[in-house]
Amino acid sequence: MIKLILSTSLLLSSFSTISASLTVEEQRIEKASTAMPEVLAAFSKEITQFEQRWKNLKSYKQATDLVHDYSSQLWLDAKQRIITSKSYDDRELYWARLLSSKTIRTTKPDFPITSAEQSTLLTLLENGSRGRTDLAYSKSTNKKILLTGFDPFLLDINIDQSNPSGVAALLLDGQVITHNGITAEINTVMIPVRYEDFDQGIIEQLLAPYYALNNVDMVVTVSMGSKEFDLERFPGKRRSVTAPDNANIVYGGTATAPLVPSLNDRPLPGSEFVQFSLPVKQMQQAQGQFKINDNHKVITLMKAFEAKTLAELEGAIAVKGGGGGYLSNEISYRSIRLHDQLNSDIPTGHIHTPRIAQFEPETEAKIVQQIKAMLEQSLVAL
Template sequence: MLITKKLACCIALAFSTLSINAQSFTIEEQRLDKATKVIPAITSALSDRVNLFIEQINKANNLTVLSQLSIRHGKGIWTDAKLYFKNTNHYDDRPLYWARLQMSKALKQTKAFKESLPDQQSKLLWQFEIYSRGQTDVKFDQYTTKRILVTGFDPFLLDRNIKQSNPSGVAAIVLDNLVISVEGQSAEIETLILPVRYADFDQGMVEELLTPYFRENPVDMIITTGMGRSKLRIRTFYRIKTKCTFT
């Protein structure tokens, strides 16, 4: 998937506004201590990847190595989350969410990260974000007649309920790379997960992320899913010839 320069700049700015500086922990990362006590089985579900990542980044002696590890394990944790579902049949997005926070928190504590410039830190954190959310994994390479992009969101309202999941994130994990066939037509589904942070929304993250799929890529439908107050909310954008329609 193509990440535009404007999007990268917007998110880097949004990321930096979440805290006084990139080395301080975000509100989400600060919830880790409580989460590990209340839902230990969930926060440790992807611990193999998390522990390997922490071990390797603590040995990194420069920003280049740290960047390479962030990309490798960002991709890896997204894949691990999907494998976790396939192996356990647990419809749960929380292992990925809490694993990502453990990894980003550990990243900030490394020597190589602390010695980097603030702009470099923000870029590194955002790089890890997009890879771990499946945002670079959207490929559409199954040669189907239709292409569908589905987006989900992180859990939120965690101060009210630290056990909270988000069914839209579950949908993204479960449906990624799925090929379906209906009445002689096939469709490939690719997915990604978005954060629930007002700073990102205010910077136009969703618009910047989805617009290229309408303008540059032959995507037939984009389905945005989100957790409403009492049910899963779905919005669909679909293409008719050269026009995009919203329902």
């Protein structure tokens, strides 16, 4: 433990003098290092080496090459680490990414760097370490599945929070699943819990090529929910919760005044509710500890009820879709809206996993196993 604390302390040695330059997420590093030093030390060797190489860079070209290679390797190492250790811990990658972005933001390389160049390098770090640059289907399978997970969130309540959807993204990426002689390769991406990224079109940029070309067979977004698995049938358009995102931004929507999100500085287009197209009956056959619900619950400005059809929601103002009024509902809404806009026939929808308290590796193992079983069962319907 002493070694872990010392290792983490080296990474944080200049924290007190540069905290004003850090993002809200990066400012939590200090608290996290005290609460769970072993998590922050998981990639301490790699991060220290990255910082040393960063300091000695002589050009922006060298910087882009370094960040591209380092971030991609960080994603690969995080996947390998969680598989090898069987830790079911997504937190190590999350905090390693923040320690790395802190280096880019606050440590000067050996060449003049502009704010625009720094911003580009931070985006490279995000894309590589979230699996965006690793999205390639290389296996010879019958089907292709794209799955997204989320970062840990609400960290000011529980700094040591894990997210089962992130665990699933790390463990399932690149896996080949089989059911009734049908095979499928899974590719995954990790999504930030930040309103600004959604408003700038991160989901649309990720998914538009797949929907336009119909070149995968299912898109599944995943996040942490409540007690059981919920397949969210009717996602809603608006934000209506007072919970902050990971940047401590509270969007301002409420149950009585839900707000429309943005897309590239304009109001997000689309109807108030959309309907998913996952193979529900097949997914509900997946065996596991948790019940799998076909969730029809919605809340409009007029009432809360279980809608049987999308037609029942015509003319209503969305307060909460099946997935709520936060970003887990919104990733589902945005993906389905885009799917419909581009006339795609790719089955698309959202899985809410059971909730965990802080970090529960045994429960998360069962959650991921049941998600995998749901994907396997779905193959006969794709």
